[in-house]
Amino acid sequence: MTPPGWSYNPSSWSERLPLIGLATIGFGIAGYLALVQLGTIGRAWEPFFGRGSETILHSGVSRLLPVPDAALGAAGYLLDAVSGGIGGQGRWRTQPWVVVLFGIAVGPLGAVSLLLVILQPVLFHAWCTLCLASALVSLLMIGPAMDELLASLQVLVRERRAGRSVWRAFWGGVE
Amino acid sequence: MWARALGVLAGVWLMAAPAVLGYGGAARVSDLIVGPIAASASIIAVSEVTRSFRWATLPLGGWIVVAPWLLGAPGAARVSGLVTGALLMGVALVRGRLRERFGGGWTGLWRRGDA
DSSP states (O other): OOOTTBSSOTTSHHHHHHHHHHHHHHHHHHHHHHHHHHTSSSSOOOSSSTTHHHHHHTSSGGGSSSSOHHHHHHHHHHHHHHHHHSSOTTHHHHOHHHHHHHHHHHTHHHHHHHHHHHHHHHHHSOOOHHHHHHHHHHHHHHHHHHHHHHHHHHHHHHHHHTTOOHHHHHHHOOO | OHHHHHHHHHHHHHHHHHHHHTOOHHHHHHHHHHHHHHHHHHHHTTSGGGGGGGGGHHHHHHHHHHHHHHTTOOHHHHHHHHHHHHHHHHHHTOOOOOOOOBTTTTGGGTSOSOO
């Protein structure tokens, strides 16, 4: 199960369960914020920054899209949790497409949502505790998720160098 | 690990510094953008497989050293920038311990020969 030249298996459940747990927490926070943006919940919990959460959650930027931006975040966390949970402990080799999907969802997508939160105090002169908490969850997932992505990319590169189909390895895995 | 922790602290300080030291304008915007990016890079660099993210704080720190002068921030902001920026540049150079092995690593994806 351990990739060649590795000291551990990045697809083991002990590596993946903490990430699934973080994604679940993130889904809970973002889902709550989406309900605030939809008006289902009157006011976001805000222990530190006064009316900061209100300012940010009901800003013009948050209404640029047809759905509340926190709902997109919640969908992203759901994708993290699902793509983190699919497959067995050899999935870095047997299901590279799942691992690559997981890596993109946690890495680049997580980084984009992080940058959007970074812009909030610059644009609105306000902070939002739960938005920061959600950003921290995204951030904590990035590093620990990247090892599995690396193992799968190494599989694909090995296949290419061996003259075999990368496409087939990507979707079907290798022995 | 301590180097990553210092990187996070320096980044968080930059996020708070404009309010604590009382400066606004371009210097504030600069710190509010660079601070969280430096802290984020330091947190990502805690993981061994992404330890190279530590290098991000080298140019960010360099900018933080000179930015208060270029952006016309008050004296306290200049001292803060000098210390915080130097710290960010310094921690970038500290690799820290690596216990795990990752085959050919990221560079092995495009460089042949190793592991």
